[in-house]
Amino acid sequence: MDLAKQYDDFAADFSRVHDVGENSNRDNRQKFYSVLNFIKPGMKLLDLACGDGLDLVYYKSLGAEVYGLDASAELIKIAKERLPADDIVVGLFDQTHYADASFDVILSKYAIQTSADMASVFKEIARIIKPGGILVYLVTHPFRQYFEKKNSTADYFQQEVVEASILNNSIIVREPSHTFNEYFTAEFLNDFDIQLFQEQWDASAEQIDGKKYPGYFIVKAQKRI
Ligand SMILES: C[S@@+](CC[C@H](N)C(=O)[O-])C[C@H]1O[C@@H](n2cnc3c(N)ncnc32)[C@H](O)[C@@H]1O
Numbered sequence: 001m002d003l004a005k006q007y008d009d010f011a012a013d014f015s016r017v018h019d020v021g022e023n024s025n026r027d028n029r030q031k032f033y034s035v036l037n038f039i040k041p042g043m044k045l046l047d048l049a050c051g052d053g054l055d056l057v058y059y060k061s062l063g064a065e066v067y068g069l070d071a072s073a074e075l076i077k078i079a080k081e082r083l084p085a086d087d088i089v090v091g092l093f094d095q096t097h098y099a100d101a102s103f104d105v106i107l108s109k110y111a112i113q114t115s116a117d118m119a120s121v122f123k124e125i126a127r128i129i130k131p132g133g134i135l136v137y138l139v140t141h142p143f144r145q146y147f148e149k150k151n152s153t154a155d156y157f158q159q160e161v162v163e164a165s166i167l168n169n170s171i172i173v174r175e176p177s178h179t180f181n182e183y184f185t186a187e188f189l190n191d192f193d194i195q196l197f198q199e200q201w202d203a204s205a206e207q208i209d210g211k212k213y214p215g216y217f218i219v220k221a222q223k224r225i
Helices: 003-009 011-019 027-033 054-061 073-082 118-128 142-147 186-191
Strands: 044-048 065-070 087-090 103-109 129-140 161-166 171-176 192-200 216-223
Touching (some): 186 192
Antiparallel strands (some): 192 216
């Protein structure tokens, strides 16, 4: 199964449950937005894996010049209906068409963990962000992915595709598990200065066996000059 394309199969459902009522203001979105107070009008901003574009509408309201990219043609269709005049395209986050040093800001929420090879994603981000530019990403916490391993002899260090139940159990997505080492490699730390690291509990994510553990983490990092 092509994990990058799975959202095509439930784009309409994702958009519906993601955008309405409680979900549209759900905690992880507000936590993510709360660390974006550095965004200034005119900044060139890419939402990497922008989904249905709901966040792009918010980033645009801050005055940013917004760009969106996502693997799902179905979700991009919805995003383009929301923002017809903006540059929103189908593409893969580890092989984008953007020129070197294109963006002041790159944001990515609950998406890049879908890649089996985090190093290739960070390499691409480091290429297309400007020196001094800011990256903020939110990804599924490795603890959560560890608990999603069904095998009783689950190995934290071994990558396997796990099933994650999201948006209050309304959708199941599949993604490769990751370790913290994959997010904080020597290459990443050489390219970026970390300015913020937050672990958070996600009220909309399944808590397996009634355990309480973080659902995601947020990193804010600046590309070295
Ligand atoms: C959980 S959704 C999050 C969407 C959006 N960032 C949000 O927070 O609402 C994950 C997104 O990642 C996209 N995606 C998965 N793999 C991708 C890849 N290799 N390249 C680009 N987008 C990808 C999916 O199509 C989906 O829209």
